[in-house]
Amino acid sequence: MNSGQIDYTKKEMPEKVVKLGYGLLAIGFVLVVAAFAFDYTRASFNSLISFMFVFSLGVGSLFLVALEHIAGAYWSVPFRRISELLTALIFVAPVLAIPVLFDLHGLFHWSHVEAVEADTILAGKSSYLNESFFYIRFVVIFVIFILFRIAMVGGSFKQDTTGSVKINKINARLSAAFMPFFAFMLSIMAIDWLMSLEPHWFSTIFGVYYFAGTFLVALSLLTLYVLYLNKEGMLIDGISSDHLYNFGALLFAFVNFWAYIAFSQYMLIWYANMPEETYWFIIRSEHGWEFISLALIVIHFVVPYVMILSQPSKSSKKRLKVVSYWILGAHYYNLYWLVMPTFSKDGPVLGWYELVFPIFTAGLIITTFNFVSKKRNLVAIGDPKLKRGIDFRL
């Protein structure tokens, strides 16, 4: 138990994964370009879903990193570097948002100045919901996220060679500063890009609703990478089922958290029964959308809940792998449910437009990770807490 030195050698990402990433990215890119060429507005809606998905993963990973620093956690130190590398998705996410910015009028009703002037409610909101302020918010939020990302993750990269304890302290302070920004900016992003699709509607819990999904996907992707890299022997020795149990327990907790928030949002609106609030749910409960809505409960809550309910399943590699893939899909489905009713109120749409974007997104995520992990260690070998993190037992 006191072997002292950390035994880690950097290995290259397997050829298979690199090829898979490039393949998905190339196929996805061609199809996405085709989608934009055929129907720009429909493609923009799908691009918006993918953008919010990748954004979830990027900032969710940064949140996981900050959470570890601020709580002084030990068990997650061997995996922190994977989350840190995944935060690079923050740089990539705007790629999916830029095509949407060219079609603001197709997506956001509030961007039509004449329509807003004729509408008392929207005119009242226009000091916030107008195009220039929208762009400013978008840029400022990304700049702040990127600055925090560079500060927190960059320090950790440096620690690999220096191994100084000071960086842990700096990062803990940075994380404390980051948390309120994170809560505020994530809510703003959710309101700007998802809630304002129906500009008359409002829900005060919406930011938390998006956060619940954000945490879940970031954790799921981390779990998948940990399972895969550990199987390939690219992580450090000593990862036990006790570590995996923590992933399972956290996933289980946040599956419940999502259901709790989603239900809170629904029940208050359902109970108060005010027309300006209920119509958002009414759109989602007619013309075939009701099946999508009911399926959301099963897909996002019931299935993952049952899958990792029992204690042994929380540390079972096979089960964790399945449930992580499932949750990634469920979050994408959740975003589809949030976005697409605005595009087609007359019924759910599912065509090749909807299918090509996940391919491109998957390619983007895999390739980004391959790219950033090329020159970096996959374990934070300089962190003084690493040894204790590996020895973690329940």
Place this chain on the structure above:
Amino acid sequence: MTNKPIYAVTGLFEKPDEIINAAEKVAYEGYLNYDIHTPYPVHGMDKAMRLPPSTMGYFALVLGLSGAVLALFFMWITTAYEYPLVIGGKPFFSLPALIPITFEVTVLLATCGTVISMLFIFFKMPNNSHPLHDTKFMKQVSSDKFGVCIEAKDKFFDKEKVKSFLLSLGATEVEEIYFDVDDLKNKNKILTPKFSGFLVFVIVLTSAASYATLNIVMYMPPFDWMMTQSRLNAQGTTDFYENHSAMREPVEGSIARGFMPYAFIGQPDSAGKYLENPLEMTEANLAVGKKKFNTYCSPCHDYYGRGESRLKGRFPNPPSLHTDKTRNWPDGRLYHIIT
């Protein structure tokens, strides 16, 4: 001491690492009836002791599910079957409203039930005597030491062997624990004067508190019952509002639901312009019109509209309806005047 049967041999250790190591070794030797006592939970102990996963989870599952079913059944019986009341215009049995309560009852029954079943089934609750009670060993492991206790009923148990085995693991103190036969036979009384006194105290306290809450506090503003709170009756007076009426008047321009006020009050000209006579020219309508005219109009206008009143000068005579001015009025204006 020797006439008492032996219960177990215990060994004390100083550090958590040592106790984990000791637990691993004891399990490796094949002992089954042994236990580890620590002042706080030690990570990794389950695995070191080779304990199977706890069956406690199944208790929680069954209790939780029965809590959910029970709560739903109770709410269905009360709100939809026995006392169906419309609340907030929702259906009698409306699931979203019931979910929070179902959730609470599920959690309540699962947690409380699991703790109670742990106490009664796993810890054999009413049994309040154990050979380890009041031993030096128990006092030390509940403050700052870590202890192993290998019971005599284990099939590998041999007093001297176990003793030397524990010493070889690094135990600082090895002790033999004996059954105190008299103590085992002696059932401790539950209703000792001290405990009875405490029970009486609790009963009096809670009764007094409930009595005071229901009979005194609930009549004291602002905690009082809704029925005794000050209120204003409809049509009553108050000094609170400027017009001294307890009721508020509707905002100017409000109209009753499902009612559209007549738009042409006192405006015959615009009525002539915008109003149309909705009645069709049919025999039946003309007959009704004749009857109405004879009943309501003819006393002044006379049966032929010439303005020869039968009221003999009690009112001024109206002008004739046969003038050019009247004949050229549009249908809408006439309809407005007549109705």
